Amino acid sequence: MAGTEPVYIAGAFEHPTREAPDKSTMQLHAEVAKGALEDATLEKGDVDGFFTAGVPEYESGLPPLIMADYLGLEPSYADTTDFGGSSYVSHVGHAASAIRDGRCDVALVTLAGRPRSHGQATGSGARDLRTVQDSFERIYGATNVSMYGMAAQRHMHEHGTTSEQLAEIRAAASHHAQYNEHAMYREPVTVEDVVESRVVADPLHLLDCCVISDGGGALVVVSEDVRSNLDRECVELLGFGESIGHHDAGRIDLTKTAADRSGSRAFAEAGLGPEDVDYASIYDSFTITVLEAIEDLGFCEKGEGGSFVEGGTLRAPDGDLPFNTDGGGLCSNHPANRGGMTKVIEAVRQLRNEANPEVQVDADVALAHGTGGSIGTRHGAATVVLGREDR
Amino acid sequence: MSWDPRPVPDVTPETERYWTAAAQGELLVRECQDCGLVYHYPRSLCPDCFSERVEWREASGRGEVYSYSTARTMSGWPDDDLPLVLAYVELEEGPRLMTNVDADPSAVEIGTRVAVEFRDVDDAEIAIPVFVPEDG
Ligand SMILES: [Zn+2]
Numbered sequence: 165m166a167g168t169e170p171v172y173i174a175g176a177f178e179h180p181t182r183e184a185p186d187k188s189t190m191q192l193h194a195e196v197a198k199g200a201l202e203d204a205t206l207e208k209g210d211v212d213g214f215f216t217a218g219v220p221e222y223e224s225g226l227p228p229l230i231m232a233d234y235l236g237l238e239p240s241y242a243d244t245t246d247f248g249g250s251s252y253v254s255h256v257g258h259a260a261s262a263i264r265d266g267r268c269d270v271a272l273v274t275l276a277g278r279p280r281s282h283g284q285a286t287g288s289g290a291r292d293l294r295t296v297q298d299s300f301e302r303i304y305g306a307t308n309v310s311m312y313g314m315a316a317q318r319h320m321h322e323h324g325t326t327s328e329q330l331a332e333i334r335a336a337a338s339h340h341a342q343y344n345e346h347a348m349y350r351e352p353v354t355v356e357d358v359v360e361s362r363v364v365a366d367p368l369h370l371l372d373c374c375v376i377s378d379g380g381g382a383l384v385v386v387s388e389d390v391r392s393n394l395d396r397e398c399v400e401l402l403g404f405g406e407s408i409g410h411h412d413a414g415r416i417d418l419t420k421t422a423a424d425r426s427g428s429r430a431f432a433e434a435g436l437g438p439e440d441v442d443y444a445s446i447y448d449s450f451t452i453t454v455l456e457a458i459e460d461l462g463f464c465e466k467g468e469g470g471s472f473v474e475g476g477t478l479r480a481p482d483g484d485l486p487f488n489t490d491g492g493g494l495c496s497n498h499p500a501n502r503g504g505m506t507k508v509i510e511a512v513r514q515l516r517n518e519a520n521p522e523v524q525v526d527a528d529v530a531l532a533h534g535t536g537g538s539i540g541t542r543h544g545a546a547t548v549v550l551g552r553e554d555r
Numbered sequence: 556m557s558w559d560p561r562p563v564p565d566v567t568p569e570t571e572r573y574w575t576a577a578a579q580g581e582l583l584v585r586e587c588q589d590c591g592l593v594y595h596y597p598r599s600l601c602p603d604c605f606s607e608r609v610e611w612r613e614a615s616g617r618g619e620v621y622s623y624s625t626a627r628t629m630s631g632w633p634d635d636d637l638p639l640v641l642a643y644v645e646l647e648e649g650p651r652l653m654t655n656v657d658a659d660p661s662a663v664e665i666g667t668r669v670a671v672e673f674r675d676v677d678d679a680e681i682a683i684p685v686f687v688p689e690d691g
């Protein structure tokens with residue numbers, strides 16, 4: 165394994181806003197950068213690595229340049245890998261590689277966006293045909309919900325998964341969201357509430373879908389040298405993996421994701437397995453996104469995700485696999501339609517005992533997993549395994 | 556901005572034959588002469604082996620629904636086309652292709668046998684393949 169020098173997450177900050185009509189997206193980037201650096205007890209001048217993905221509002225504009233310009237950064241290393249929502253999980257891994265290569269010591273990762281202020285509604289179709297694939301997909305009215313709907317439909321067909329089992333994922337997230345003062349939806353919902361909500365694109369109901377929120381978040385990833393001088397509890401990056409899943413020339417399998425590849429790499433690097441995970445942040449653009457990832461990450465066999473989530477498995481603090489204790493993208497926040505950032509942030513909170521007390525888990529090892537793009541067409545998968553500093 | 560009428564695909568040198576053939580009532584797939592892969596969407600190099608010896612092949616136009624999802628509402632989409640059944644159809648030749656099944660949603664299930672039809676768009680040179688259930 166290349167590069168085994170320890171790397172740490174020293175700072176994590178989630179913007180409290182869920183709707184920011186009076187702020188620019190760049191301003192949100194700056195605010196979360198400031199918040200994460202303060203959390204890490206570091207200064208802006210300490211930053212020598214900068215990681216971010218595209219800026220959705222600006223189709224061009226060369227994200228690393230306009231953002232470094234706006235933020236006043238002159239990094240010795242920059243990375244604008246864009247896998248959609250999983251990007252920010254990947255950035256943690258990429259930052260670790262850069263740090264181990266000696267390219268930087270303090271890597272800042274930022275995300276921000278304002279889809280809610282731009283009036284995006286659940287079930288909207290993207291109207292621009294930008295890529296070659298769009299001309300074979302978007303012309304048929306493919307929306308994110310209907311593409312994930314096809315995945316859910318096929319999973320149900322092959323494995324007998326039920327709407328009620330998917331609904332339990334939302335119900336568990338809502339159970340956690342009631343304790344999060346910043347969550348968009350704090351009211352706990354039942355399985356019945358989910359399956360009785362209106363169908364957006366079958367078999368997915370409105371409550372199978374994540375929130376649409378403005379906001380953002382940031383992380384600070386640091387070297388051992390930097391960490392040793394900090395008076396702040398850090399979280400160690402134990403393992404990282406990423407991959408891409410896609411059409412495969414017409415052989416797409418809608419029942420599985422590239423999480424099997426990203427997860428197995430992350431676990432191998434950590435020298436751990438699914439049974440060692442005390443808390444998991446799992447990307448939840450839709451309930452089916454969680455179900456397939458649970459299987460592909462190895463928490464249960466393929467096809468058994470439905471029965472796995474029944475019986476309170478995902479509910480903190482006592483379930484076998486407490487997940488998304490902030491309420492996740494389903495109930496709390498899905499800033500810029502890109503939830504990988506908040507997945508890492510909540511895992512860091514759990515390992516620092518900074519989660520909301522009612523859902524704080526006694527966790528030494530946490531996992532954060534991102535699914536970007538669409539499992540209905542092509543997606544990025546990125547997994548980090550994180551450990552408590554004094555575990 | 557609205558989708559009404561249905562959007563017209565971007566026609567590129569790599570995909571022009573596919574779209575113009577559709578206007579003639581033919582559904583084309585790509586077939587690699589080196590490794591034998593039959594694939595969709597069209598690409599000039601085989602996505603399995605990077606061979607440039609790929610030919611167009613007329614598909615039978617029949618297949619079955621691999622999966623589907625029905626959108627009940629969709630802002631900007633033509634009302635006449637709602638509810639809209641989005642589907643992957645597995646062609647007899649192998650590839651799974653994203654499309655619409657133009658039928659009452661209650662007539663569509665995974666495994667439903669379907670056949671291709673073509674829908675006109677504003678550009679008379681091209682047409683869009685969709686599918687309908689075989690034998691009603
Ligand atoms: Zn080939």
